[in-house]
Amino acid sequence: MNTRARVTAIPVMVAASLGLGSIATFGKALAHPGHVHTAPNLQPTGLEEINLTIEESGVTGMPESIEAGRYLVKVTGPEPGEMGPSGIMAIQLPEGVTPKQAHDDVLANPNEIPGWAMESHFGGGVVLDHGPENWAVLDFTPGAWIVTTLFGTTLGVEFEVTGELPTDLPDPGANVTLDLLEMVIRVSDGEFVAGENLVTVHNAGAQIHFVDISKVPDGTTKEQIEGLMDSFMTGTPPAADGLQEADVMPAAYIAEMSGGVAVTVPLMLDAGTYFLSCWIGDPESQLPHAMMGMWDLITIE
Numbered sequence: 001m002n003t004r005a006r007v008t009a010i011p012v013m014v015a016a017s018l019g020l021g022s023i024a025t026f027g028k029a030l031a032h033p034g035h036v037h038t039a040p041n042l043q044p045t046g047l048e049e050i051n052l053t054i055e056e057s058g059v060t061g062m063p064e065s066i067e068a069g070r071y072l073v074k075v076t077g078p079e080p081g082e083m084g085p086s087g088i089m090a091i092q093l094p095e096g097v098t099p100k101q102a103h104d105d106v107l108a109n110p111n112e113i114p115g116w117a118m119e120s121h122f123g124g125g126v127v128l129d130h131g132p133e134n135w136a137v138l139d140f141t142p143g144a145w146i147v148t149t150l151f152g153t154t155l156g157v158e159f160e161v162t163g164e165l166p167t168d169l170p171d172p173g174a175n176v177t178l179d180l181l182e183m184v185i186r187v188s189d190g191e192f193v194a195g196e197n198l199v200t201v202h203n204a205g206a207q208i209h210f211v212d213i214s215k216v217p218d219g220t221t222k223e224q225i226e227g228l229m230d231s232f233m234t235g236t237p238p239a240a241d242g243l244q245e246a247d248v249m250p251a252a253y254i255a256e257m258s259g260g261v262a263v264t265v266p267l268m269l270d271a272g273t274y275f276l277s278c279w280i281g282d283p284e285s286q287l288p289h290a291m292m293g294m295w296d297l298i299t300i301e
């Protein structure tokens with residue numbers, strides 16, 4: 001929804017976090033066009049597939065009705081562009097909000113969080129952050145859903161999920177699991193490796209969260225990250241020998257997910273140090289989650 005903020009970086013994420021957040025993550029990837037990866041190949045087998053295409057008018061290819069379950073959702077669409085990556089999100093809107101109303105709200109106030117967002121159920125998404133194709137493993141629970149482009153920028157396509165979510169969902173076989181909660185991002189199982197990763201991200205909290213994964217210089221310390229975040233809060237530039245905003249290079253983005261949701265995504269990551277963070281605005285303090293401690297540093301050897 002916040003397309004303008006997306007072309008800039010973290011300080012704007014702070015501002016944008018009053019909105020839904022995701023928003024700002026990718027601008028800098030564009031300033032560093034060398035940061036391109038090929039699509040990882042760890043696609044799980046044995047899952048039912050949904051094949052979607054992102055067109056200017058919106059998402060096409062969604063069946064009107066599917067059975068509750070775990071799906072391999074494959075998406076084809078535009079390459080990451082000037083406004084960041086394209087992608088899809090699966091959302092259950094609040095009772096009484098139509099896809100048209102939801103879309104009209106986004107169009108009317110593109111830089112503000114739509115009123116419906118915090119009352120919605122975000123089932124995760126597929127982000128085309130490294131090329132025109134990507135996929136993710138998403139779970140669809142029973143009820144009325146829409147599929148729309150990231151940040152709700154196109155009219156959502158309605159679909160119905162029937163039946164019950166099976167209790168024995170197939171294991172996608174991730175090599176690493178990230179848990180999200182208030183206000184923590186942590187590796188709870190396995191570890192990241194250099195190269196292709198299959199990552200399960202589980203929102204074990206109550207609020208909506210997303211994950212921005214940004215590369216920072218090797219050996220970056222938590223103190224340096226804190227110094228940079230302080231500079232965002234105070235508006236004072238970080239010390240000349242400290243971590244600079246330009247040192248933080250977005251590598252991947254895992255779309256908004258509500259509490260209880262798990263998604264599994266492929267991530268291609270070089271060896272190095274990465275800053276994992278969530279910039280959703282806290283409903284009470286209005287602070288971005290990252291400023292409340294929802295971040296971590298990981299090293300991939």
Ligand SMILES: [Cu+2]
Pocket residue numbers: 208209210278279280289294
């Ligand atoms: Cu968060």
